[in-house]
Amino acid sequence: MKFLCLHGMGTNSQILQIQLIGIINQLPQHEFIFVDGLEPCPPDPEVKSLWPGGPYLCYYTTPIPEHLEEAYSLVLEVMAEDGPFDGVIGFSQGAALAASMILQHQKDQPTAAPLFSLGIFLGASLPFDRDSTLARQSVVASKHQPSGYVGGKEEHDLLILQRYxxxxxxxxxxxxxxxxxxxxxxxxxxxxLLVGLCSADAASVIHDGGHFVPKDTHSTARIVRLIDAMVGRVQHRC
Structure with missing residues (x-):
């Protein structure tokens, strides 16, 4: 299978390859294509200490319709040029973008084939809904919305898209x-909450750490095993 891979905010494709190396090395039968975001943005301090050279990129800085649409266009262009892709792997913002695009595709083309046949979301935040807007103050008040960089402006000054x-x-x-x-x-x-946005055909790996791809042997083995199982189910349906 061929996987499209989307990195987290303030990182890049090379960093994501390093984050996923333990998983990818155990899936040599598959192909992985990594896509850099086009927007520069500040890195997390821990990211900067581990990868001081940058560049530090994202797919969108501020979650407004124009920026999300530009991110969609970037991914769709890569899919048209380098696809077809069977699956998508996303970390953090990359996972949210992938989920947003999958849901948007289902809304826009409900009878069409899915955008991807399967997905792997790591350290995901909730995806933004391209079709709705929300006052930023309401988002800040939600316990499900950690604060973060949104283009260098004060968050409460912005009207941004609502999360699914x-x-x-x-x-x-x-x-x-x-x-x-x-x-x-x-x-x-x-x-x-993102698990709740998925159909019954979803699985989870929960580790004891923070906002990173787990590298311990147990978690990696379980992730690889579940990916193999998902691939098998998808191929069986085809």
């Missing part, structure tokens, strides 16, 4: 998804 929430929408991702999340990740609650 399984408690307020009936829309569900209808392809198999593997969720990987850390109990100490500030986005852990959002990752849990």
């Amino acid at each position: 929430d399984p408690r307020t929408t009936s829309l569900r991702i209808d392809v198999p998804i593997l969720h990987v999340a850390g109990k100490r990740d500030p986005f852990y609650q959002q990752s849990e």
Whole structure:
């Protein structure tokens, strides 16, 4: 299978390759294509200490319709040029972008083939809904919305897109998804809510760490095993 890989905010494709190396090395039969975001943004201090050279990139700085649409266009262009892709792997913002695009595709083309046949979301935040806007003050008030960089402006000064929430929408991702999340990740609650945005054909790996891809032998082996199982189910359906 061929996987499209989307990195987290303030990192880049090379960093994501390093983050995923333990998983990828055990899946040599698959192909992985990494896509850099086009927008520069400040890195997390820990990221900067581990990878001081940069560049530090993201797919969108501020979650407004124009920026999300530009991110969609970037990914769709890569899919048109280098695809077709069977699956998508996203970390943090990359996972949120992938989920947003899958849901948008289902809304726009409900009878079409899915955008991807399966997905792996690691350290994910909730995806933004391109079709709705929300006052920023309401987002800050939500316990499911950690603060963070949104283009260098004060967050409460912005009107940004609303995140999908399984408690307020009936829309569900209808392809198999593997969720990987850390109990100490500030986005852990959002990752849990994202599980609720998926159909019954979803699996989870929960580790004891923070906002990173787990590298311990047990977690890696379980992730690889669940990916193999998902791939097998998808191929069997085909």
